Amino acid sequence: MARLTPLLTALHRYDKSLSTWGRGKGTVIEAPVLAWLVETRQGRLLYDVGCDWKKLEDATLRERHYAGFVFGPPRMTPEQRLPALLGSLGLTPLDVDLVVLSHLHFDHAGGLGEVAHAEVHVQRAERQAALEGSDSACFEDEVGGPYRWVEREGGYSPMEGVTVIPSPGHTAGHVSLLLEREVGAPVVLCGDAADLEENLVDEVAPGLCWRDDPSLALESLRGLKRVARDTGAELWPNHDLAFYRRLISG
Numbered sequence: 001m002a003r004l005t006p007l008l009t010a011l012h013r014y015d016k017s018l019s020t021w022g023r024g025k026g027t028v029i030e031a032p033v034l035a036w037l038v039e040t041r042q043g044r045l046l047y048d049v050g051c052d053w054k055k056l057e058d059a060t061l062r063e064r065h066y067a068g069f070v071f072g073p074p075r076m077t078p079e080q081r082l083p084a085l086l087g088s089l090g091l092t093p094l095d096v097d098l099v100v101l102s103h104l105h106f107d108h109a110g111g112l113g114e115v116a117h118a119e120v121h122v123q124r125a126e127r128q129a130a131l132e133g134s135d136s137a138c139f140e141d142e143v144g145g146p147y148r149w150v151e152r153e154g155g156y157s158p159m160e161g162v163t164v165i166p167s168p169g170h171t172a173g174h175v176s177l178l179l180e181r182e183v184g185a186p187v188v189l190c191g192d193a194a195d196l197e198e199n200l201v202d203e204v205a206p207g208l209c210w211r212d213d214p215s216l217a218l219e220s221l222r223g224l225k226r227v228a229r230d231t232g233a234e235l236w237p238n239h240d241l242a243f244y245r246r247l248i249s250g
């Protein structure tokens with residue numbers, strides 16, 4: 001059984017076609033960049049850690065990393081750094097026992113420096129692909145950083161009530177998370193297997209796909225929907241501002 005808290009680490013404006021394959025070009029959307037705090041009797045884990053504050057705050061680093069972003073870098077305030085967000089819950093980064101990364105894009109793995117004491121679980125295929133350097137949304141110092149990497153293969157349960165579900169396609173080794181909650185139906189945190197509710201409802205692949213091939217991502221999306229059917233779980237998209245606002249308004 002787990003307690004689940006979304007942490008809004010930044011907001012990012014970008015072309016909707018980055019979230020929906022073959023759709024939405026010319027439409028700009030604003031997306032939440034989330035980390036998810038999962039608390040169980042066995043400890044606390046973070047599913048994703050948001051962006052690297054240093055690369056957004058420092059003008060030189062920002063220019064170096066985000067120059068190619070048409071709509072600019074994500075917007076992140078000091079209050080949206082993990083230590084501050086955890087602090088608002090009465091916690092410190094040291095209270096985080098484990099990080100599970102959905103994948104290694106900058107808006108998911110950038111905050112690792114804030115929780116550098118913790119083990120970082122990532123799929124082996126994900127890390128290997130990221131280290132090859134062919135994905136410009138992976139920042140080299142993050143995927144190659146001196147963190148406590150633990151490379152995993154396939155699905156497993158890192159803590160009681162928490163199941164890692166491989167959902168590759170957006171990236172080589174993307175994973176989603178199935179959680180049994182203390183209150184309410186189980187939840188599948190889709191990660192970037194489904195940025196928006198639209199991805200789930202219309203079965204549209206994410207706009208960025210591993211090797212530009214949406215078929216694996218679609219297979220994973222349908223797999224997550226099957227998991228939801230079999231377990232009675234709700235499917236929660238990852239970059240959907242309207243969904244996020246409904247979620248936090250209860």
Ligand SMILES: [Zn+2]
Binds near residue numbers: 105137
């Ligand atoms: Zn991504």
